[in-house]
Amino acid sequence: MWRRVASLSSSVSSSFLAQTASRLNTWESLTTGIAQQAKGVIAPKEKTPFITFVLGGPGSGKGTQCIKIVETFGFAHLSAGDLLRREIASKSADGAMILNTIKEGKIVPSQVTVKLIQKEMELSYNHKFLIDGFPRTEENRVSFERIIGVEPNVVLFFDCPEEEMVKRVLNRNEGRVDDNLETIKKRLTVFQALSLPVINYYSEKGKLYTIKAIGTEDEIFEQVRPIFAAFETVG
Numbered sequence: 414m415w416r417r418v419a420s421l422s423s424s425v426s427s428s429f430l431a432q433t434a435s436r437l438n439t440w441e442s443l444t445t446g447i448a449q450q451a452k453g454v455i456a457p458k459e460k461t462p463f464i465t466f467v468l469g470g471p472g473s474g475k476g477t478q479c480i481k482i483v484e485t486f487g488f489a490h491l492s493a494g495d496l497l498r499r500e501i502a503s504k505s506a507d508g509a510m511i512l513n514t515i516k517e518g519k520i521v522p523s524q525v526t527v528k529l530i531q532k533e534m535e536l537s538y539n540h541k542f543l544i545d546g547f548p549r550t551e552e553n554r555v556s557f558e559r560i561i562g563v564e565p566n567v568v569l570f571f572d573c574p575e576e577e578m579v580k581r582v583l584n585r586n587e588g589r590v591d592d593n594l595e596t597i598k599k600r601l602t603v604f605q606a607l608s609l610p611v612i613n614y615y616s617e618k619g620k621l622y623t624i625k626a627i628g629t630e631d632e633i634f635e636q637v638r639p640i641f642a643a644f645e646t647v648g
């Protein structure tokens with residue numbers, strides 16, 4: 414409810430809140446959240462959003478590190494890939510197109526992805542967002558700025574050698590249609606051609622934090638931790 418929470422009154426039916434809350438993808442306890450919201454315990458959040466884009470090639474460890482960032486710093490985790498896979502599973506109008514695009518290792522039209530991200534942001538009680546796997550193209554980036562109207566505060570780039578990314582993806586074992594050698598090769602080409610320019614853009618803007626994404630998950634997180642710790646100190 415980052416934008417809409419102020420308009421939610423305690424008279425909102427609990428079933429509406431339950432439906433809304435069930436779609437939340439945050440670490441917060443939903444039942445507590447609903448109960449407190451209904452009692453008006455939580456003050457309306459009109460805080461400026463704090464946005465982190467999480468970038469890196471396929472298998473670079475974005476999702477894995479996002480879980481740790483959520484646990485330690487209390488962000489809401491919005492994975493663009495997860496939102497798109499949810500669309501496929503829900504058999505929505507765009508589902509078949511999204512499935513084919515993902516199988517081909519290509520990028521879904523920005524309008525579709527930004528709309529899904531926007532919906533999640535509006536439903537969230539949090540104002541700190543980790544947007545994982547987005548923007549993957551300049552078109553993604555410009556579309557987000559135009560539709561959402563904000564720029565990221567922080568951009569993380571998990572920099573990982575290609576052979577390590579391939580090894581991790583082939584061992585991922587989540588039953589994903591794109592976790593095969595043919596698709597990953599295409600994804601790596603797309604990453605070089607379309608995603609690296611976005612990373613360079615944020616480097617030039619002074620917003621990029623590059624993480625050497627090799628080593629254990631904990632070792633990598635020790636590079637991530639101070640970035641967010643510094644922002645917490647600033648307030």
Ligand SMILES: Nc1ncnc2c1ncn2[C@@H]1O[C@H](COP(=O)(O)OP(=O)(O)O)[C@@H](O)[C@H]1O
Pocket residue numbers: 469470471472473474475476477478581582584585586626627628629630633
């Ligand atoms: N530091 C690491 N060392 C070895 N394997 C890792 C590491 N980080 C993540 N993995 C594994 O690699 C795979 C890809 O990680 P994931 O977080 O899904 O990457 P991404 O979201 O960037 O594609 C997963 O199976 C994950 O468990």
Ligand SMILES: Nc1ccn([C@H]2C[C@H](O)[C@@H](COP(=O)(O)OP(=O)(O)O)O2)c(=O)n1
Pocket residue numbers: 469470471472473475476493494495497514515518519520521522526545546547548549553591600
């Ligand atoms: N911004 C995005 C993010 C993901 N996608 C599509 C295309 C990507 O290859 C797939 C999977 O993305 P996801 O971020 O889940 O993939 P990895 O975690 O990097 O392996 O989803 C997209 O089209 N646009």
Ligand SMILES: [Mg+2]
Pocket residue numbers: 475476492494546
């Ligand atoms: Mg991922």
